[in-house]
Amino acid sequence: MKTLCDTTLTALITGAGSGIGAALAKSLGSAGMRVVVSDLNLQAAEQVAGELQELGCLAETLELDVTQQRQIDAVADYHTPIDILINNAGLQHVARLEAFPPEQWRLLIEVLLVGPAMLARAVLPSMKQNNFGRIINIGSIHALVASPFKSAYVAAKHGILGFSKALALETAEFDVTVNTLCPSYVKTPLVEHQIAQQAQEHGMSEDEVINKIMLEPMPKKSFIDMDELAGTIDYLISDAAKNVTGQSIVLDGGWTAR
Numbered sequence: 001m002k003t004l005c006d007t008t009l010t011a012l013i014t015g016a017g018s019g020i021g022a023a024l025a026k027s028l029g030s031a032g033m034r035v036v037v038s039d040l041n042l043q044a045a046e047q048v049a050g051e052l053q054e055l056g057c058l059a060e061t062l063e064l065d066v067t068q069q070r071q072i073d074a075v076a077d078y079h080t081p082i083d084i085l086i087n088n089a090g091l092q093h094v095a096r097l098e099a100f101p102p103e104q105w106r107l108l109i110e111v112l113l114v115g116p117a118m119l120a121r122a123v124l125p126s127m128k129q130n131n132f133g134r135i136i137n138i139g140s141i142h143a144l145v146a147s148p149f150k151s152a153y154v155a156a157k158h159g160i161l162g163f164s165k166a167l168a169l170e171t172a173e174f175d176v177t178v179n180t181l182c183p184s185y186v187k188t189p190l191v192e193h194q195i196a197q198q199a200q201e202h203g204m205s206e207d208e209v210i211n212k213i214m215l216e217p218m219p220k221k222s223f224i225d226m227d228e229l230a231g232t233i234d235y236l237i238s239d240a241a242k243n244v245t246g247q248s249i250v251l252d253g254g255w256t257a258r
């Protein structure tokens, strides 16, 4: 049986070549974990893993497109069992439904919902065998509330909550937990791109999108920092959270308190 203090845990992070995934890779790597920095974009993953290795951290690179079942299945036979899976890979598309390309709508569901489920499926047998596992999905405030022009994203993120609850029940007899972080906006390339898209869609300036759309629903009026996400992940991995499962951990500056 694995315990947090006597074993080097291995964490696989998807979409770790950028934004939140890259920040979490750095945080977990600095905490002494072996980090598998995976991404569709191999070069980006190599860059992040390289930075970690320079700091003396245990980091490996894996080219992993979470829409590719064969690549996902290969994770089950990874040379070291995955103790912590962080389903983070993501993308956004902002358009009203009638203008939403059908293949793009389907892609968002594949990346944000089907991929995480299939990856969990791949790593669960070894987690159960070791009686230890942490599956953490990076959801979103859009797992709980909706915004216009984001129907695919909102549908997928709401779906991941239902999926996580079902899986939490299925894994309850083991020291395996399944949880979803629900942050509101975090300044990453994904959001920078969205600011431009939303400005066009709403006929606003980019500053107006930040203040009137993104920060407006948040009483605290601030983007969520990477340190807040990293600290929450540390907690979810710890023994103190071994009975926290099937939950949404909401970092939303008070958005959903209204």
Ligand SMILES: NC(=O)c1ccc[n+]([C@@H]2O[C@H](COP(=O)([O-])OP(=O)(O)OC[C@H]3O[C@@H](n4cnc5c(N)ncnc54)[C@H](O)[C@@H]3O)[C@@H](O)[C@H]2O)c1
Residues within 6 Å of the ligand: 014, 015, 016, 017, 018, 019, 020, 021, 038, 039, 040, 041, 044, 064, 065, 066, 067, 087, 088, 089, 090, 091, 111, 138, 139, 140, 141, 182, 183, 184, 185, 186, 187, 188, 189, 190, 191
């Ligand atoms: N930035 C925010 O404000 C915010 C808020 C809430 C939730 N999130 C969620 O956090 C996660 C990370 O977002 P981010 O803001 O860091 O975005 P980002 O664009 O900076 O990074 C996303 C990464 O996912 C990778 N990716 C995309 N499609 C992939 C695929 N098919 N397979 C593997 N990797 C793939 C990209 O190559 C990229 O490296 C996403 O799930 C997103 O929905 C972000």
